[in-house]
Amino acid sequence: MNVGKWLSLVLAVILFEFLGYRRIQASFTPTDNYLIVCGSSQNVTFQGRTFVPDFLHSSISLKAKRSYYVASSNSSVPSSIFRSARIFSSIASYEFDIKQRGRHWIRLYFFPVVVPKSGHNLISAPITVVTDGFVLLNNFTFENYNGSFLFKEFAINVTSVTLSLTFVPWNDLVSFVNAIEVVSIPDSVLPDQALALNRSTPISGLSEFGMETVYRLNMGGPLISAQNDTLGRTWENDSKYLRVNGSALNVSIDPASIKYTASITEETAPNWVYATAETMGDANVSNMNFNITWVFPVNPNFRYFVRAHFCDISSQSLYALVFNLYLNDDIAAASLDLSTLTSNLNVPYYMDFISSSSAGSDTLTVSIGPDSVTDITNATLSGLEIMKISNEAGSLDGVSSVKNLLPLSSLKKNKIWIIIGSLVGAVIALVFIGFCCCCLLMRKPKANHQGHPLHGNSQTMTKMSMASKKSGTASCISSASSSFGQFFSLQEILDATNKFDESLLLGVGGFGRVYRGMLEDGTNCAVKRGNSRSEQGLAEFMTEIEMLSKLRHRHLVSLIGYCDERSETILVYEYMANGPLRSHLYGTNFPSLTWKQRLDICIGAARGLHYLHTFAARSIIHRDVKTTNILLDENFVAKVSDFGLSKTGPALDQTHVSTAVKGSFGYLDPEYFRRQQLTEKSDVYSFGVVLMEVLCARSALNPVLPREQVNIAEWAMSWHKKGMLNQIMDSNLVGKLNPASLKKYGETAEKCLAEHGTERPSMGDVLWNLEYALQLEETSSVLTEPDDNSMNHIPAIRLTPLESFDNSVTMTNGGNSGTDCNAEDSLVNPCGR
Structure with missing residues (x-):
């Protein structure tokens, strides 16, 4: 390390200690x-x-x-x-x-x-x-x-x-x-998704893996010990990992100048991480068009989670710093413009990636350098975290699983006693069960109880007993919150689902397993049972209840009630006889949907989303629009479901909501993923993916296909630009639809999938254009094509007016005290059904 490097580091350490980098008073208090x-x-x-x-x-x-x-x-x-x-x-x-x-x-x-x-x-x-x-x-x-x-x-x-x-x-x-x-650890600190470089697509499900911290660096700054980090982490200086000693210039500012955001806080990284950085600056190299590279020894048999921390503390003005980030030989982020991403200087930002070691070596390299398309010869990096990801055996050290490492000898010694104990326990259990059955038979009323076979012989709690149990068993939701819908006891749920009989299983989702059930009054229902191992927990459970308790619309799945008892989190919905839309597109033996059916379903889903976006002064953003969350009833009427990730939209004086990225990859708005800024247009992008999925009858992401076909949005748009959507659509539709309808449908999807949210239409415009595509399909006459520059004015067609909504709709005890029905809805499904 040269003298200048030493001096800058010493000065940083003195500043760190002397100027009062006092121990951070943690804003986060860990529960455990x-x-x-x-x-x-x-x-x-x-x-x-x-x-x-x-x-x-x-x-x-x-x-x-x-x-x-x-x-x-x-x-x-x-x-x-x-x-x-x-x-x-x-x-x-x-x-x-x-x-x-x-x-x-x-x-x-x-x-x-x-x-x-x-x-x-x-x-x-x-x-x-x-x-x-x-x-x-x-x-x-x-x-x-x-x-x-x-x-x-x-x-x-x-x-x-x-x-x-x-x-x-x-x-x-x-x-x-x-x-x-x-x-x-706070939920927001470690994500469930990151960008996989080898596929150039984000992947999810990281919560299923264990991680080990192997490197955590404060670029250009001093050692940060656990007592100066709100989460007890240690950050070391980066200098010993530089490939070329002296190739980076340290910069720093007053840590108090760091401007944290709603989504990036001190729990993300301490302000001293963002207040120091390594830059190219006036580095001691002859050619300024170079890359700063750090080299890290790693185990080549594992994948690694890499988080790069950025903060533009060196620029004098906005838009003066554009650079590239590389992991190994892969470009992780091209033309990285922090000003566009953060809209200000001194604002932290980070990006997450999944990477492996360099090909054929046991090292992982991270580099920053100038973007070749600009004349800016600078780059910056504030911090770096590298964490090993557990392998298929669930190991972070070797290839042996937990099962293989736990010795069997202790089990063998107790084998006889285990067998004897099991037999004795089984006998006692059988005797107890027999005694209980006799008691139940003796107490059974003489009158025949006529119910659905799912109920079995279990007695159902009375309304009064149910109400009396609310205060004693509901751990998460106050019994006074009647607006959340009907409270069901766990016994009622067990009766309705025949004790979660696997033969009644409808599907498995992120929250848990969904069963068909029948309530005591004969109402068919879908029972979603929370999975304790699921990444979706109490927060999503509460969000689902709170959202659906204030929403009523023909194209939204209705919440009947909930159960929160004995550590069980259960939601009860109206039963959707034809299941998810995806099941009728591919992967099953269901009859193929006609083009008109597909348009009707897309229109119904668009109406539901349009209602969410215009429901009140602050819209509701669904955040997980996909074909598995669009359900079909017995008449193939589409209803949007699964509101566990939903978020209240921006206030009137805001353009977006800053929040951690959540959703399903393949449907995720790329702008939201990059900037963590959520708007209603994020739902519009996801719906555009749904439109392509409906047309092509294939999944949103399919990694086994050739690279150019993996992502349906990119693949379908490349064919649309050629005017050849008919070449990739579902073979069951070939020759069975009006080309003009397909053209309008493709144009609508293209606008939904625009790279930037400001270029996408509103859900109201999407709905209007889908209705137009449907009328093109239904008419046999040649209609005047609309002006390409207009998304919401087509004079040749008279359309049904957009639905008007009563913002005073509330639900008490599962009832509807208002209405959202318009003239068209009342013909198909009268209010108060």
Whole structure:
């Protein structure tokens, strides 16, 4: 490192310490916050935080046949956190009570303290650690390790009320641990999706994987310790990872100048990360048209989650910095213009990617450099996080799964007792069940109870008993909230679904499994049972109820009620006999839909979305429009469903809502994905994908197809520009539709799929044009084509007026106190059905 580099770094450190980078007062208080020092007899303070001895904490338990602790006063111990250890000579587990499901930090500390008079050498002790679903460490020892201590940080999605950390000694040796952290993470910090570079498309489902932090860098700035990060993270300086020493110039500003947004807060990264950066500037190189490159050793057998942090702190004005970001040899972000993305200087921004190591090597490289299409010779990077993603075996260290690493010997020893215990338990259970059945038969009224066979012989709670149970069982929703619809007891739900009989399963979605059911009054319904392992949790459950309780429209699925009892989150909807639209397009043996049916269905869905967007002063943005969320009733009337991700739209004085990206890839608005700015036009883009899916009868994303065909929106638009949509449409439609109708339909989809939201039509305009396409299909005469520059004025056709809506519609106890029916709706489905 040259002298200038040293001086700038020293000055940054002095500024960091001297000018009062005080310990951040965390705006986030973790619900679960276990700081455990293992084997110690007293509390230990480490990095400004207090660690409690493992045997004193009331919310954790240690299950171990043989364990002991050791303490050391050796001055060579790197920190007080390492002066004690818990040593295991047999398999042992720490069990933590979890109050908030979701991502948690699991941080493990190891240092091979000297164990006097025991004969155990902890330097050669193999360390294997597993959770309920992931392998964290596999047979690690200090023998071939260069460091004096080991610190590991993992991010694991905890989906149950307990978390187990199991330590597995091998070959008659011991295992050990010095300290453990289990801390809940805000939902917004780690996403469920990122951009996959090898496909140039975003992928979702990251919550199903475990992650391990391998690098976390503060570019151009000093070390940030855990006590100065609201989430207890450590950020190191980047200089030792630079490929060319001295190729980057440090810049910094006052951390107080950083302008956080609603979607990027101090939990995303501390302000000192964004207040310092590496830039090209006047770097000590002969050719300014170069790239700054960082090189990171990685395991080539794993994929990596990469988050790049940006903040334009070097420009004197907006639009003066455009550059490229590269991961390995792939361009991750081209012509990156932070001014366009953030609309101001000193505003943080980040991008997430999925990447692997460089081809044929064990390194991952990150580079920034000038964009060749501009004359700007500068680039900037503020921070970088690289996290290893668990493999197919659920491992972050090797290829063995949890099941393979847990020893079988302890199971074999207890096999006989397990069999005996199981038999005894089964006999007792049978006797108890028989006794209960006899009691029920004796109490059964003589009068025949006529009900649906789904009800079985279970007695259903009376209205009075149901009301009395509300206050005692509903954990999430106040019993006073009658506007949320009818409350169902869990027993009523079990009766309606024959105890969630798998033969009644209708499908499986992001929230959970959906069953067909019949209520006590004979009403058919769909019962959506929340899955505790789902990425969609209580927030989505509440959103769905709150949204649907105030919405009533013929083209929106109606919420009948809910159940929130015994840790079950259940929603009860009207039953849609013909299921999701997608099932009638591909993947099943259902009869093919005619072109007119498809247009009717698209028009119905557009009406539902148009209602959402114009319902009140602040619109409702669905945020997950796709063919599986458009359901069809017995008459093939389309209704929009699944409002768990819905969001209230911007206020009158705003243009967008800043929020974390959520939705389904393949349907996701690219502008929303890039800028995290949500508008009604994001729904319009998703609906454009639906239109292409309806026309072509194929999925929105199909990674097994050739690259140019993977994304239906890109593929279909390329054919539309050639005027050849008829070449890729569903073969069942060939020769069975009016070409003029297809042309209008294609033009509508094209406008929906415009790159920028301002270029897309409103849902009202989309609806108008789809109705026009339908009338073109129905008429046999040649009609005057509309002006290409007009989306909402076609003089040759008289259309049904757009629906008017009563904003005072409310629902009490499942009833409708207002109406949204217009003349057309009342003919098909009278109000008050």
